[in-house]
Amino acid sequence: MDEANSLLKAKGICKAFPGVKALINVDFELRPGEIHCLMGENGAGKSTLIKVFTGVEILDAGEVFLGGNPIAPRSPHHAQQLGISTVYQEVNLCSNLSVAENIFIGREPLRFGRIDWKEMKYKSQELLAKMDLDIDVNQPLERYSVAIQQMVAIARALDISAKVLILDEPTSSLDAKEVEKLFGLMRKLRAEGLGIIFITHFIEQVYAVSDRITILRNGELVGSYETAQLPRVQLIAKMIGKAFDEFESSDKSVKGDALQESRNAFLRVRGLGHKGSIHPFDLYVNKGEILGLVGLLGSGRTEVARTIFGIDKADSGEIQVDGRTVKINNPADAIRYGLAYCSENRKTEGIIENLSVRENIIVALQAKLGWMKYITKKKQEEISKKYIELLNIKTAGPEQIIKNLSGGNQQKVILARWLLTEPKLLILDEPTRGIDVGAKVEIQKLILSLAETGMAVVFISSELDESVRCSSRMAVLRDRVKIAEISGEEMEEKNIMQTIAGV
Amino acid sequence: MEKIGVTWNRLTSSKLYWPLAALFFVLLFNFFFTKDFFAIEIKDGHFYGVTIDILNRATPLMLLAIGMTLVIATKGIDISVGSMIAISGAVSASLIGGKLEYVDGVKTLVTLVPMPVAIFAALLVTTLLGMWNGLLISRVGIQPIVATLILLVAGRGIAQLITQGQIITVYYKPFQFIGTGYILGLPFSLFIVGLVFGITLYAVRKTALGMFIESIGINPIASKFTGINVSKYIFSVYAFSGLCAGLAGLIICSNVSSADGNNAGLFIELDAILAVSLGGNSLDGGRFSLLGSLIGALVIQSITTTIYALGVPPEITLVVKSVVVIIICLLQSANFRKVVFSKWAQKRGIPDAKNAAKL
Amino acid sequence: MQRMQLSYKYINLIITIVLFFALFAVGSVLYNGFFSTQVLLNMLIDNAFLIITAIGMTFVLIIGGIDISVGSVIALVCMLSAYLLEMQHLSAMIVIPGMLLMGFLFGVAQGSFIHFFNIQPFIVTLAGMFLARGLCYVISIDTIMITDPFYQFIATYRIPLPFDNFISISVVIAFALVLAALYLINYTKFGRAIYAIGGNAQSAMLMGLPVGRTKVLVYGLNGFCSALAGIVFSFYMLSGYGLHAMGLEMDAIASAVIGGTPLTGGVGFVTGTLFGVLIQGVIQTLIMFQGTLSSWWTKIAVAFLLCLFIVLQRIVVSRKERTKSIS
Incomplete structure (x- = not known):
């Protein structure tokens, strides 16, 4: 690859936080006029890499080049001036201000030393028109949907004469129509020669819009690939950290007696859903069974747990505990019925x-x-x-x-x-994330022994091999929908990955 | 020797170390500069002396500090206690009244309603007002400062409404006993504080209340996830703070034998917050020490009394207080510690291990 | 639907303005002599200092802070000017700019503590409140009367208006400040940055706005406003006294909240604050005309309004959150 054809290039990036090596010798290259997906599970180092590009974090070692020139972004503001603009998942705009202001604040057009509101309105309308967006720019931003807010954020980013546009999970709260609109805009910008780094958890979207994919895992580069040449299953395998061929021979013994829904399932859920986080799903967990919830980050694994435990109050469906229909309005209710939930966010929702x-x-x-x-x-x-x-x-x-x-x-x-x-049902959300290997094994063993004593366990993990090892049955989720249940012979990694990928 | 070292270490690492040190220095100062500061004499079977006076005068503040400690431990604040004091005084004084009447030709004081009823009514009213605060904060979801601001503004008006804008003087002797009476040679109000403190301490340390309150103050989300009924406890601490303010109001009202809607307990909410903070409790909630807050209240009262004793205009206490507040805040500010102590460490050539790790 | 949505941010402001005129109308119907321009103007004359300090407070509230030291700063300014004029015989031409500078620096100091050491504004300004009030007493415990001819002149001068009406110079100062504040907040980068920071400080930083500088300056500006209010107050009282302007900070906060500025930051109206003060004025006047009710009814009425508006704001916010989570 010749230097001239690269827009943003990173070489040998290292970044460590106390106790964690977030990035280890990572290379990355973005070409002008391409949409480049950055993929990886939790803790892979995606967000740290983005933060290095946007000047939020200063790198420990390595070099970053923009258009062939070495750069060292010191702050988001500095990165913007250099031509790297970012649109975050949580829209980082001031929703109390008007649309026009959000595009121009900090560099408002002035006339006789005072803000020229007319000019600002005119300019922002022009800018948004280019993006096929026809909205009243004088309205406060909060009046509009997240999709439009994303568009406005992009408009702001573009107006700062951006060369590189980083979109950090912009689609996680958009519906299909809005996503399509966003993609249209991305393609248009790509045609204008902009380089776009796109982060998403939705596999469909990766294949719908991107040209190339770079995969990170545990802070290390797995590789960069042409999207068209990387099958879905391969992508998932690389993210999860298994060479796809390895699975071919993995044989699997069937654990537990949970192949069929036994009559006395401890928990039975029908049509439970919460608008905006998880589509209605059915689920049951037997006593002494470990039910694995698998799917990529953002697939709705955690949301299933939160809805059952009453953190997000379900707006549809019913829950039966031990054959009795119960109402779970808050965690205290859930605990009373013998449920327990270990949150994935140990720091903010777990320890006191x-x-x-x-x-x-x-x-x-x-x-x-x-x-x-x-x-x-x-x-x-x-x-x-x-x-x-x-x-x-x-x-x-x-x-x-x-x-x-x-x-x-x-x-x-x-x-x-x-x-x-x-508890009679223990829900564990990523109980082994971010902890060392020894402790990991201990916890896995503990979970297995708990199930043997008759406790029902729901087990959520990003690591597929861990899920396979521990679960006696699995529910697969994709894009906030429960798509399948797998048990017995079918429960082997290749098959699961194909299910997740939707092949 | 070693044992002393261990004890010393335990003392300095204790939460009560700084509050006690502050109290000690104020008292030490007085030992040298104030005449007869520690002298206690017995008159009419009562103990008299500056130290007893400090204890006696600090009682309303100590009561408020007890309630405020729990509120602050939940990451809240209650700035309406001063107004509730005024209301408590107004309710009790106007109910007791204490008119001089001739009964069978003998001049006697007659209360409008029996004293216990009046006291009960005053405490009930302030507890209800505390519940109102708690309701706004735990159910409606308004920030504590804002929610209690409402009552801060309205409270004095309500007190005036009750007293018809007058300063009601209470001549009824038994009522005056609350604030001025003595039992076993010690001020009666001190026993009230002792009782409230004892019950509260028991409630928070011998039941699970204390842990729940600390847990809520440290991490309300995780607390909710463990099944603690967060809003119930937040509601309760504000109600309790109201009750404490009611008691403090009774003592103040009884002490001066009158209910003054305008000036009773004016700005005392700020002293109460200061006392809690002086007691080593973080204003960000979490771990708390009731005893620390009591010591904090005593430090404030000692400073006030010292300034009186020195013959300096008493109003200068405000300047001293402001300096104290600033120092406490700076010491509690992580940013300040980082700036100052890392510089200090650099000067001494000590690498700051934590900062180095972060970089 | 569009119309409904349009109003929610302005709903407080609209209610306040409507309420003001309604109360004025009620007074005019009930009492003889209530309906006159001079009654309206007197409200301004009596509350000029409150308008000034409430505007400074509005800025602080928009940026998401709070300042409870303003009443004390007003008292300090009165006291210090009285002392300098009467005891040190300094000229008013020196004292007035000096006081304004002092107020500004006092605010900047508070703002710096809040921003650089990340201490809660409530606590920092609590210390500032103690300090300023205490310094009054360091100067003098008694009232110092101001006999300076310039102050006397300004205090008593009445600017004649058509139809036998008049206003004081303080009203002119207050209105000049209102106009300046309107310009500042609507037509300068600084003003818009205040809204942005109050709305979302994190975003504002990511958008490259000078968060720290703006924050400190806003507190400085509020300090300046309280000093100006202090000078106007000393015209009004012609004395310095440690108990002046007791609890005024709460009146100022209440005015801003009633005028549609919530304590959560990001939203606020200078015009609203002006009407917030005027509502308090009209309630005072009503009670005065009524004659038998005492002045503490004002406080209860103000608190009632405060409560109403705070709960209203909360409902608006929670409705917004709900619609957001659904969409």
Whole structure:
């Protein structure tokens, strides 16, 4: 590939955060007039790479070239001036201001030293007309749908004479029609010679719009490919980290007796849905069974769990626990019916960071008992010591503040918290993410042994091999829809990936 | 020796270290500069002295600080307590009244309603007002400052409405006992504080309330996910803060034998917040120490009394308070610590391990 | 549908303006002599200082902050000017600019604490409130009367208007400030940046706006406004006293909120604030004309309005959130 034909080029990018190597020697190249998808699962390093390009993070090592010249973006503002503009998933505009202002704020047209509102209106209308968008630019931005807000964000980015446009998951809250409109615009810009980096979790969209794909995994470059030459299954295999051929011979023993919906399924869900996050789905979980929820990030795995647990209140469908139809309006209800949920966001939704390990373990049981039925401190210590030992939690003691523990040990504390409530159904959302291998195996073993005792488990993981190893049955999700259930012989990685990819 | 070292370390790392140190320095200052500061004498079977006076005068603030501690622990704030004090005083004073009447030719004081009823009514009203705050915050979802602002503005008007715009003087002796009476040689109001403090301490440390409140203050989302009924507890702490303000209002009203809707408890909400903060409690919520807040209240009262004793115009306390607030805030500000302490470390040639790791 | 949507941001403002005229109409029907231009003008004369400080507050609220030190700063300005004029015999020409500069710097200092050390505005301005009020007493515990001829002249001068009406110079100052504020907020980059930062500080930073500088300057501007209000207040009272303008910060905040500026930032109207002050004025006047009700009814009425508007704003916000999550 000759230098002249590259617009944005990164060589040997390294970036480390305390305890994590986010990017390890990553190369990347964007050509003018192409739509380039950046793919990877959670923690692959996509967002860090973007942040390096936009000056939010300063790289540790490596070089970035724009049009052949070395650049070092210091801040988003600086990156914009250089010609790299970004549109984020959460629209980073001020929705309280008018559409026109959002395009021009910071560089408003002036006349006699004062803002020329007429000129601003005229210019922004012109700009939006180029994008086939005919809206009233004097209205506040919040009046319009997210799709239009995205378009406005792009309009702003373009007006800063951008050479590179980075679209960070712009489609995650758009419907099909809006996505098509956005794609139309992207193609138009591509024709004008702009380089577009597009990040998305929707496989369909990758193939609909992109020219090339770069895949990252665990901070490392997997490779760059022409979209047309990379089959879907291959793409997923590369993202998940398995060479596709490896699967051919993997044989699989059937676990559990959960092939058929047994009569006494612990949890049975019919038509449960939440507008905007998950389409209505049916689901059942038997006692002693581990149900794996698989699908890519953003496929609706987490949303299924949140809806069952009453965090997102379902707006359709019904839930049966132990054969009884119940109403779950909030987590407290769910816990009362014997459900437990380990969130994927350990930091923001799991640990209570300034409390001790002991308190973090005891809190859910105490909440279930109510404030009056106090578990004495002595009892609390006993319990926490027991669980620290049982789960092999590495901590200086029960009084250690939880935020000082490593990720894996924090996860074990949260598991202990839920086990203590003696749940009949345990929902685990990425319980092994971001923790070291040893702890990972321990947690997987624990999950298996829990199921053996008769507990129903719903297991969500980005790592397919982990899901296959642990689950006795799987539900596959794609684009917020439950598309299939797999069990028995069919439950092998190749087949699952094909299901996810929709081949 | 080693044992002393260990004890010392435990003391300095304790949450109460700084509040106690502050109190100690104020008292030390007084030991040298104020005559007879620590002298306690017994008159009429009561203890008298500057220190007793400080304790006595600090009681309303201590009560408020107890309620405010719990509110702040949930990441909230209640700026309406001063107004609730005025309302509490107005309700009790106007219900008791205390007219001089001739009953059978003897001059006696007659209350409009029995005193316990009046006291109960005053406390009920402020608790209801606290519930109103709690309702706006936990159910309607209004920010605590804004929600309690409403009552801050309205409260004094309501108090005036109750007292018909007059300053009601209460001549009824038993009522005056609350704020001026003595039991076992000590001010009666101190026993009220002791009782409230004891019950609250028991409630938060011997039941799960304390943990729930801290948990909510640290991470409301995670707390909700563990099944804690977050809005119920937030509602309750504001109601409790109202109750504490009601009690404080009774003491203030009884102490001066009158209910002044305009000036009773004016700006005391700020002192209460300051006391909580001085007590080593973060204004961002989470871990709290009730004892620390009491010590904080005592520090504030000691500073005020010291300034009186020195013969400096008492209003200068405000300047001192402002300096104290600024210092506390700076010490609690992560940015400030980063700027100042990393510079200090550089000067001393100590690499800042944490910063190095981040870079 | 479009019309319905159009109104929600302005709904407070519209209600406030309508309410003001309604209250004025009620007064005019009920009481003789209420319906006159001079009654209206007197509201302005009596509340000129509140208009000035409430406008400064509006800026702070739009950017998503709060400043509870304004009442104390007003008192300090009154006290310090009285001291400098009467005790040090300085000329008003020196004292007035000096006070304005002091107010500005006081605000800048508070803003710097808030921005650079990331301390909650409520706490920083609480310290500022204590400090300013305390400094008053350091100067003097008693009232200092202002006898300076220039102050006396301004205080008593009445600008004649047609039909035997008149206003004071303070009203002119207040209106000049209103116009300046309208220009600043609608026609300058600085003004629009305030809205952007109040709407979403994170986005504003990513859009390359000078967040820190704007924030500090807004607090500086508010300090300037309170100093100006202090000078106007000293024209009104002709004295310096430590208890002046007690609790005025809450009146200022209430005026802004009633005028349609929520405490969540990003939205705000200078005109609304003006009417917020006038509503308080008309309530005062009504109670005065009524004669038997005492002045504390004003506070209750204001608090009632405050509550109404805050809940209204909350409903608007939650409705917005809901429609957002559905779409």
